[in-house]
Amino acid sequence: MNIGILTAGGDCPGLNAVIRGAVMKGDRIHGQTFLGIRDGWRGLVEDDVIPLPRHEVRGLSRQGGTILGTSRVSPFRGDAGGAERVKEVMAAHAMDAIIAIGGEGTLTVARMLYDEGVPIVGVPKTIDNDLSATDYTFGFDTAVSIATESVDRLRTTAESHHRCMVVEVMGRHVGWIALHAGLAGGAHAVLVPEVPVTLDQVCEWVESARDRGRAPLVVVAEGFTLEDGDIIARDAVDGFGRPRLGGVGEALGPLIEERTGIETRVATLGHLQRGGVPTSYDRVLATRFGAAAIDAVVERKWGTMVSLRGIDIETVDLRSATTELKVVPRHRWDEAAVLFG
Template identity: 50%
Template sequence: MATFGVLTGGGDCPGLNAVIRAVVRRGLADNHSFIGFHGGWRGLREDDCQPLDLANTAGLVTRGGTILGTSRTDPLASGAGGLDELRETIARRGIQAVVVTGGDGTLGAARDLCREGIPLVGIPKTIDNDVSGTDFSVGFQTAVQIATDAIDRLHTTAESHNRVMIVEVMGRHAGWIATAAGLASGADMILVPERPFAVDDVCEQLRARHRKSRNFSIVVVAEGARATDPDWQPLTESDQHLAGDSLAGATTSHPRSAATASGVGFKLCEQIEARTGFDTKVTVLGHVQRGGTPVAFDRILATRFGVAAAEAMLSGRYGCMTALRDERIVEVDLAEALAQPKALDPTLYETAAVFFG
């Protein structure tokens, strides 16, 4: 019987608990034991952990978040000192290998640590869906559903008041959430990091809708989207206190408060109202996209990834990441999986664009 470690790193997302449950249940079937490390890499460095067994992992498939907690700790921030701490914990606990669930930052650290001889297996999770090597990452489908539900609700208030409603969703470098949720909810315009936009073009499209007597519009914008306008400037850190009401991670504000709020949504809202005169409001979904119960797709994907990662680890196949490709679970080398960020599929965006205007 061997002992294995489990940790979750980076931002939280729905499905992490389902991963933990699956890894442990698969290993327990072969009489192995498990230790869960708190707060991602921090827990492994500081030997902050707990046993994982049948009792404390039962029922986790339906729970959001992660019972182990998470953080964005860089395990190699202290250079060789950090690596030594990891090795000491692994040796002290008699751990044979560790399953690491995270996004590009966490998995990038796992790749580097594997090169230093630390036995690891990775599982991709990120609501941004920007990890290459896999069709989908754990958490993405739930985030899309949450955003879609919110946009559906904003649709009715936009139509009732003849407003332009801007919905800012997560996606610093990739527009997967914005495009998928915008397509599912019938958005009139979607702005993503992969396609810089001109504010005048956005305003003209809105005017064109109004000329067709479509007196409301839904604009979905990824947080990383940027304008090509030479005077477009991101707001400073001192400006980043959100105005307006807040509920469950969503922030809503009138554009007159844009100067005291952060983000592309507020900036765009201010510009649209100033250039068109249309009543314009913005809703930033924020961390509400990370929370709550995972949808069925993420529960199943997380379970399949967890079982596959456990089997790779039990067989001594380290340095790999589980991945979904053409509906099959496969193992890919971590270096290959992280070779480049996964940008938005242009064909998905073009499909959504058919319905703009």
Template identity: 55%
Template sequence: MRVGVLTGGRDCPGLNAVVRAVVRKGAQEYGIEFVGFVDGWRGPLEGETVPLDIPAVRGTLPRGGTILGSSRTDPLRQPDGVRRIRDNLAKHEVGALITIGGRDTLRTAARLAADHGLPCVAVPKTIDNDVPGTDCTLGFDTAVGVATEAIDRLHTTAESHKRVLVVEVMGGETGWIALRSGLAGGANVVLIPEQPFDMDQVCAWVTSRFRASYAPIVVVADGAVPRDGSVALGPRPGSGAGAARLSGVGEWLAGEIERRTGKEARTTVLGHVQRGGSPSAFDRWLATRFGLHAVDAAHEGDFGTMVALRGTDIVRVPLAEATGPLKSVDPRLYAEAGVFFG
């Protein structure tokens, strides 16, 4: 049996650890040969591959990025995309395809499996942690760790200069990174897309913090919006039609806080550092287990499934489950953190 592997969408820590686990177990226990498709869905679409065997994955466990490359290519938007993929899988004698990606990659895999019968098994990755069906996605823990360390460091400069520091983190349409890192880092305000914020309340929290003789840290997800909608949404660069985010919400928020409270405010935008670098210990563990179970599913011919974390177990769920409404922050979790605001 020959199995193809691809990594699609935006990069995140832990992708190489998945590929490593897939290849190690597949080759050692099942005698599977592997083909690495390069640059996400572009690889099977154009038939571009790289050798993928045990020597190729040695030393990749702690390595960030992806040795296979990635892209946001959507084969379903390409002329004869499905036929081209089918032909290239046949050309390379690939009987199963393990796709490692976020919501867009998983959605494509689900359609290819359900509508066209292609043999897909999926692994969920995204720092945003917004894929339904799994308790946690690959890359999320590392991103939270990076954001938490930044918040920890910013506390001292905020206190030294008696200024407000606004920390803008990634998250897309969800606030998982903002909430987890904000709570872990001792932020005084956390703003997430699921809960449109009241600017008057934000300023009240900031003022309250200064009355206690401390400088506040405000953590804001890049998709957070004010309740009155006074900041226009703009298209997210590189996104498909209809995708939007609050562009520059951190800078806007710092300006509003300074204008309304008279307190100096500065913004730190963490950006892509949250996606880069070596994966955390948890992400290495999760990636490895995802890879081991994904190759089991491929070997057993259990296509149209996604491996997922449920509690401490790795289970298989229908790929269709991963393409449902995104996994948003539960309002109860956000309410828990509210005791530390202000």
């Protein structure tokens, strides 16, 4: 059997470990051969496919990024050719199946291809932890680790200067990274897209921490908005009435400083969170996902993706992976909010 592998969407620690897990298991147990599809769907649209023999995946479990490259190209966009073009390229390389590693967008494309008869299996990737069809995916733990380590570092400087520190972490639609890094780092406020709060509330937490002699530490997900959004709109301009650039952290910091009088600094972690060596948790999960994807291929479970439930790997319908965003439930936020202020 001849299997194509691709990684699509944003970079994520653990992609290489999935590739290695799949190739090692397929090569050794089933005598499968592998093809690397370069830069996600682009490689299938533009016929950019390379051999992926076992020795190429050596040592990959601890290497961040993806040796196959990635992009945000879709076969269904513009005149990319859709399923027909994909089948054409597969046929040219005698490719029997595809393992597609990616997030919601990638898995949606995978499902559409499956609907048109492409033998395909998915592996969920989401650094934000926003897929409801799996307990966790690889990359999330590494991102939370990096964000937590950053919070630990920023805290000492904030305390030395008696400042408030606002740390913006990833999370456009869901607040999981903020929630976990905030809990782990002992933040005095965690602001997530799922739970808008007022600036008054934020400042109350900040002042409460300050009043107990602490340097207030606010972790904010990039998708957070103030409940009283007009205040952001009004304040997020500079003295010339021009909108302030930068993310929510850059907007929020000055608001807190103006309102509370506490000197405030902002750190935006950005790309730091998705790079580098994966944590051992992510390496194990990614390796297991890669091996499980081979099982799904061997059992011809087309149109499914692998998924973590508790401590077991299962397969679920690709459709289930792409219908519902896994948001931070209210009870999880309430549980954390006990520690704020």
